[in-house]
Amino acid sequence: MRTVLNNELRALSALGAGESGVIAELALTAEERAWLDAMGVSVGRAAEVLRHGVWGGPLHLRMDSGAEFALARELAERVKVRG
Amino acid sequence: MSAHRDHGRGATGREGGVEARETVVLVGRPNAGKSSLYNRLTGAQAKVGNFPGVTVEVLEGRVEHAGRFVYVIDLPGLYSLEGGDAESDEGVARRFLSGLRAEGRRVVLVQVLDATCPAVGLRLTRELCGLGFPLVIAATRGDVLEAEGRHFDATRLADALGLGVRLVSARAASTREAVLSLALDALGSGAAPTVAGFDPDALGSSVLREADTVAEAQRRARQRSARLDRWLLAPVWGPVLFVLLMSALFGAVFYVADPASALSDRMMRAVAGVIGPWFGAPRVRSFVVDGVLGGAGTVITFLPQIVVLTLVMELLDASGYLARGVFLVDRFLRGVGLGGRGFVPLLTGHACAVPAIAATRIIRNPRERLTAILVIPLMTCSARVPTYSLLLSAFFASRGPVFRGALFVSLYVAGVAMGLVASAVLRRTVTRGKTLPLVIEMPAYHRPELRVVGRAASRAAKNFLKDVGTTILAASAVLWVLLNVPAPGSAAVPPDAENAAQLRIERSVAAAMGRALEPVTRLAGFDWRINVGLIGSFGARELMVGTLGVISGVEDADDAPETLAVRLQGQRDAQGRPRYSPAMAAALLAFFVVACQCMSTVAAIKRETRSWRWALFTLGWTYALGFALAVAVYQLGSRL
Numbered sequence: 001m002r003t004v005l006n007n008e009l010r011a012l013s014a015l016g017a018g019e020s021g022v023i024a025e026l027a028l029t030a031e032e033r034a035w036l037d038a039m040g041v042s043v044g045r046a047a048e049v050l051r052h053g054v055w056g057g058p059l060h061l062r063m064d065s066g067a068e069f070a071l072a073r074e075l076a077e078r079v080k081v082r083g
Numbered sequence: 084m085s086a087h088r089d090h091g092r093g094a095t096g097r098e099g100g101v102e103a104r105e106t107v108v109l110v111g112r113p114n115a116g117k118s119s120l121y122n123r124l125t126g127a128q129a130k131v132g133n134f135p136g137v138t139v140e141v142l143e144g145r146v147e148h149a150g151r152f153v154y155v156i157d158l159p160g161l162y163s164l165e166g167g168d169a170e171s172d173e174g175v176a177r178r179f180l181s182g183l184r185a186e187g188r189r190v191v192l193v194q195v196l197d198a199t200c201p202a203v204g205l206r207l208t209r210e211l212c213g214l215g216f217p218l219v220i221a222a223t224r225g226d227v228l229e230a231e232g233r234h235f236d237a238t239r240l241a242d243a244l245g246l247g248v249r250l251v252s253a254r255a256a257s258t259r260e261a262v263l264s265l266a267l268d269a270l271g272s273g274a275a276p277t278v279a280g281f282d283p284d285a286l287g288s289s290v291l292r293e294a295d296t297v298a299e300a301q302r303r304a305r306q307r308s309a310r311l312d313r314w315l316l317a318p319v320w321g322p323v324l325f326v327l328l329m330s331a332l333f334g335a336v337f338y339v340a341d342p343a344s345a346l347s348d349r350m351m352r353a354v355a356g357v358i359g360p361w362f363g364a365p366r367v368r369s370f371v372v373d374g375v376l377g378g379a380g381t382v383i384t385f386l387p388q389i390v391v392l393t394l395v396m397e398l399l400d401a402s403g404y405l406a407r408g409v410f411l412v413d414r415f416l417r418g419v420g421l422g423g424r425g426f427v428p429l430l431t432g433h434a435c436a437v438p439a440i441a442a443t444r445i446i447r448n449p450r451e452r453l454t455a456i457l458v459i460p461l462m463t464c465s466a467r468v469p470t471y472s473l474l475l476s477a478f479f480a481s482r483g484p485v486f487r488g489a490l491f492v493s494l495y496v497a498g499v500a501m502g503l504v505a506s507a508v509l510r511r512t513v514t515r516g517k518t519l520p521l522v523i524e525m526p527a528y529h530r531p532e533l534r535v536v537g538r539a540a541s542r543a544a545k546n547f548l549k550d551v552g553t554t555i556l557a558a559s560a561v562l563w564v565l566l567n568v569p570a571p572g573s574a575a576v577p578p579d580a581e582n583a584a585q586l587r588i589e590r591s592v593a594a595a596m597g598r599a600l601e602p603v604t605r606l607a608g609f610d611w612r613i614n615v616g617l618i619g620s621f622g623a624r625e626l627m628v629g630t631l632g633v634i635s636g637v638e639d640a641d642d643a644p645e646t647l648a649v650r651l652q653g654q655r656d657a658q659g660r661p662r663y664s665p666a667m668a669a670a671l672l673a674f675f676v677v678a679c680q681c682m683s684t685v686a687a688i689k690r691e692t693r694s695w696r697w698a699l700f701t702l703g704w705t706y707a708l709g710f711a712l713a714v715a716v717y718q719l720g721s722r723l
Contacts, residue, residue: 035163057414058414060312060316060525067200070406070410072521075520
């Protein structure tokens with residue numbers, strides 16, 4: 001796992017496969033935020049991008065809890081992470 | 084221990100007494116081990132509960148425990164009780180729990196929590212605490228923890244939350260006693276949780292103590308899953324493997340269809356041989372043998388397909404692969420308003436729409452599921468093939484095999500294209516609404532519990548027989564009446580008349596309907612004979628060939644379609660012109676591509692949506708579009 005080196009805010013979708021960051025902001029609706037929270041994706045949690053789906057498909061993520069998720073790219077674009 | 088399916092008697096806290104029904108409701112995240120626990124508690128003696136306004140499958144069983152009768156209800160897997168629209172699983176669960184309270188039941192919630200990763204489950208606990216029902220936690224997968232040398236501190240969790248907590252394994256026989264006692268004790272006290280907010284992550288970490296060996300075991304499990312994912316989710320190979328696997332599933336459904344059809348034919352002939360002579364009057368015998376037994380044969384034909392499909396889908400879901408499939412194809416189907424889970428039902432629809440409609444249960448979003456149900460009838464099912472073949476060989480024989488082959492393939496492609504377009508249109512109109520972009524758990528690969536998978540298949544078969552089977556039988560009987568009973572004013576056909584079958588159908592109610600429709604259907608080139616064929620083939624599309632055969636005086640047209648093809652080509656009208664043209668054949672093909680010309684599909688839609696509304700809507704829009712296309716094709720074709 002490579003951690004994002006600089007400390008600037010980046011979209012989760014901008015991380016390459018094998019890169020990880022800590023979730024810093026969720027620019028989501030209340031419903032989307034509640035849904036992600038129920039899945040264990042919330043501010044302060046570390047997420048590693050395992051792979052990107054082909055042709056703009058979802059991201060395959062592993063959280064620091066060990067749980068893995070597929071997350072639509074359009075949501076991942078609005079999840080900001082820091083290295 | 085015993086379990087009962089008798090819902091007729093009012094089970095109460097005390098049998099025969101007047102206390103409110105004691106109800107244990109299992110609630111938990113998908114893959115938390117809820118189905119296994121439900122089977123353990125009820126002995127799998129379950130039926131799908133009939134709860135007003137609830138369209139998803141909610142299982143209910145009645146069990147005896149410590150001399151009292153208790154209902155056990157299994158809600159769909161939930162990630163959260165918040166968010167989600169009213170028709171989502173979350174919305175249904177909320178409404179369902181309010182309904183139980185309004186019904187006056189005494190309810191205790193049992194949260195099924197995966198003890199191997201408690202933190203995510205405890206987020207749901209936090210929401211359940213606010214509902215005002217007594218709540219206990221059954222922490223599952225105790226056997227897995229033990230095997231991995233990990234320790235789950237149930238006492239600590241119970242103290243932190245002020246709730247009853249028990250670590251169990253669904254495989255252990257003692258689990259039933261432990262969970263029911265825990266639940267009924269909480270119900271007895273009647274106290275709802277009082278715990279204030281807590282941090283699920285901190286609490287989850289504090290109750291799960293990892294053994295020294297666990298890090299290594301987890302690392303190995305993660306490596307195993309990662310190795311498999313490298314292949315199964317690879318950018319090129321992943322989708323290819325998925326499509327191959329799904330094609331194998333499609334093939335399996337297709338493969339069992341023929342032997343099942345032959346077997347049901349043999350069975351029905353044997354039964355007809357036995358009971359046929361009981362009925363002296365030929366008309367009554369024909370009704371029983373062709374109408375009722377014919378319908379029963381149709382039902383039996385579908386049964387193995389339903390079982391195979393359910394088995395494979397449950398295996399894929401329980402193994403963790405289905406979530407990978409969704410990951411791979413979600414992007415492609417999202418564009419037309421369907422998610423990745425819609426792929427499997429749409430593909431299966433090419434074998435048969437009936438099991439495919441049942442397979443839409445894997446789609447969690449209710450609007451996406453309804454959309455998939457509404458467009459599955461457009462996929463080119465195997466029952467269309469005999470009619471396609473007949474029309475292609477009867478009217479396009481002179482164009483050569485390459486042309487016919489290309490036309491045949493284009494009919495398949497047209498079905499898929501129409502389905503995708505229809506999906507995109509429906510999602511912007513009748514099934515429009517907000518859907519959450521894909522968020523799906525990718526569980527580690529694991530070996531499915533075959534007993535649970537087997538029971539799901541058996542439940543699917545029973546429900547099919549009960550719900551779809553009865554509708555098919557009724558529709559089959561009605562079709563027999565239409566095709567065999569003389570229309571008012573028509574003379575009855577003497578049984579010994581030459582061409583009795585042809586005369587009977589020509590004088591039938593269906594023929595009268597066909598003639599009445601002719602002024603309109605002429606626009607598409609369909610005369611009353613074609614209309615009767617369409618009425619007859621509503622029982623099953625492949626019956627089009629047989630019905631046209633009877634009208635054209637060809638015995639056993641199913642076994643010798645080429646004879647019928649020649650007969651259709653040679654038919655002339657009163658002016659000596661060919662009665663049917665290639666333009667009419669093309670129009671009929673266009674109609675068959677789109678129209679939901681199948682009573683079994685209509686019955687399946689009614690069953691899955693729990694309403695005639697969507698079944699009739701499907702009939703309405705596919706017939707209207709099918710006929711409009713047929714008219715366009717005929718009018719254009721006639722001018723070329």
